[in-house]
Amino acid sequence: MEKIDILREEIDKCDKQIVELIEKRLDLALEIAHSKKDNEISLYDEKREKEIINNTCIFLKDLNKKNYIKELFKSILSISKEYQKNM
Template identity: 35%
Template structure:
């Protein structure tokens, strides 16, 4: 059971890092929404999203994870689009 607890602790450490990065990304998403509002740019740019997904997959060392990385990136961008849409509709307050 000791090894199991060590592995869980590693997951917890990684999750903390992920949440920090997630927060950073979502704060930038808010800034992108402001830019899109000012320049009358739509939230969704499917070509850009497709490129980001494929680019992110290339960062993997273990390509047995490709489909999971694609799905992770796709969902992350869905959340970013939702945040942008909320910001464009003034439902989100600016972050510090």
């Protein structure tokens, strides 16, 4: 097997885990959205989003990736709010 094929298999495994975790995250966010709606609390929480964007970088082994992870989480949060609004 070519090296590129082996690496792509590893990427496919990562993608499967990412999808499973993002789906779980969306489910949890939706539960929070329902609870906020019941309690008449606004969906968007700027303080919490800032915490998430800063805290997720703590798990990095290589801080050179910090800006990429921040951008990724900005997208995840944006998609999460869209999902919460539409469901």
